[in-house]
Amino acid sequence: MKRTHLPLNALRVLDAAARHLSFTRAADELAVTPAAVGQQIRALEETLGVVLFRRTAKGLELTPEGGAGLEPLRRGFLEFEEAVRAMQAGQTSKTLTIAAPRDFTAKWLAPRLALYGRTDPELRFKLVAADEGLDFTEANLDLAVCLAVTKGEHEGVTVGGTDYVTVAAPDGGMDEPIGWPGSPDAQAEPLLSVADAGLAIDAATAGFGRATVPALLAAADIAAGRVIEAGRVTSDQAYWLVAPVPQWRQKKVKALVAALTAA
Template sequence: MKRTHLPLNGLRVLDAAARYLSFTRAADELAVTPAAVGQQIRTLEDVLGVVLFRRTAKGLELTPEGAAGLDALRRGFLEFEEAVRAMQSQQSSKRLTIAAPRDLTARWLAARLAAYGRTDDELGFHLIAADDAIDFTQANLDLAICLSADKGEHEGVMVGGTGYVTVGIDAAPDRAIGWPGCPQTDNDPVITVADAGLAIDAAAAGLGQATVPALLAEADIAAGRVKALAAKEGEKAYWLIAPVPQWRQKKVKALVAALVG
């Protein structure tokens, strides 16, 4: 069934004016001018085809037609407010769903989520593996992390910069280890693996040298698993991204601040 178009602004003005029986006091509540209230009421009367208020010697008076629907109108506004609270309930939750590459989760993200989680017992995380086409609607995501040249169509912020590092061990031969998306090298890869994290593992095993995002290699270099052999700037970086509605959520802003800071 086709729904009737509701003049919601006019109905909100009617509610306020009926409570105060004063356009001036209604205007104060609604933060508009009395003239604007009067215009809204006249427009609503034209739409409904009834007179809602009359001016008398005692002041403003609500007509029977105007009074007839007030109880139902106010119940309706209460239902609207309840609907808004229901829609916002997930925003008040502190559980976040995050999509990220597996190697970044293992080497960088998990430790930072653990540290952030210790700041608030109510925080919770649902991690899923990111793929090339992140669908925020289908996965009900709050935030995603991707390795890309920019943030694309979403809101976002870069984390870790565009620095890349070539890693290996002392005895590592000068042979490249390839992975999807790795920067171009002078040598053909001696081995190709599924992601940059596995490239670091292959370098640690002595199979060759891997050029990977510096952010991803930080922990392995600090632990002495591999050595930083060279540095360069790359075209891609890790981006924290989300559509505007998710990006504006308080819980997402707090998480982004914790990860970037």
Template structure:
């Protein structure tokens, strides 16, 4: 029998929203915004062709269709957890999957991770190939992102937004440009980099 594609992330969001009967509390549990929860629920309703929640004067409530699928869904999630535990049995549990921009990893995280690794032998680190990977699909433990805001995710700000001039001790009298950087009027950059990381690496190499 052909298996249908299951929107597992949306189903996980539905389970949390059904338990709390609140998109806000479900968002807190899943570390996303209430808007992201609402989008996932609407997308799931579109896929299933049914309405799962209704808003009433008393708050959010499940429809009969949503109620009918809840117990089998939770049993399925329990089976998933048992399956994962069985596959992980006998393997090391000390592993962390990290998504991080390449330049940030090379210049900042890798040296600090090396120090941490030296003091915690036996820990395995898995670096996700996609720095913008989805938390659920990639099974991330932590992600570091260069962004103006958290977007659909909740996170901790590592550093405040600021503008600084970076150059090597023997730098050229020239400017480096990258997307999102507004150079002074009339300045013709020597390099147009494709990312902040490329621009930083070029500056540290003495190119501008």
């Protein structure tokens, strides 16, 4: 059976106007103008082929045709509200699924999630590796982290800025650059190539050479004295926390983003 298209906005206006028996008071409730209420009612009357209101000496009056549908209409709105509450129930979950590059997780994200987890014993985290073209719906993600110039098609904020630092072993080590995908000082054939910036930092710690990596990832190793800073440059890329609008607006995602950007 083909379902009839429902003019929901106009039906909402009808409900308000019928309760108040006033286009002006209905407009106040709906935050629109009385003229807009009148237009919606006239359009609904044309769609249904009935007269819904009449003006009398006593004021606005609901016709029998208009009153006939009010009770099921209001039950329907209650059902809609129940459906919305059911769909939003997932927001009460304390589980957060996050996709992030492995080096970002190891060097920066994991310690902060551990601290954030202590604020609520019910919090649970699922960490997955960020892949190119990751589908939020298919992967059931709440938040993703990417190293990029912009946030792309999603909502997002940056963490850590765009500074890159060159790090080396405290005793100097080799003077060769360590290659990794995205390195700003990449050579055609570096002495050592690794899969990501985190491994490049570890290689520099071991004395394999110097690695130019996002400053955000190297901060803990520098602070601990495992490597020293030997230079600094600015890139056009930064780490972005991103999510589509529905996920971004979830309370649990907002709270997590606030905690991570405050760190």
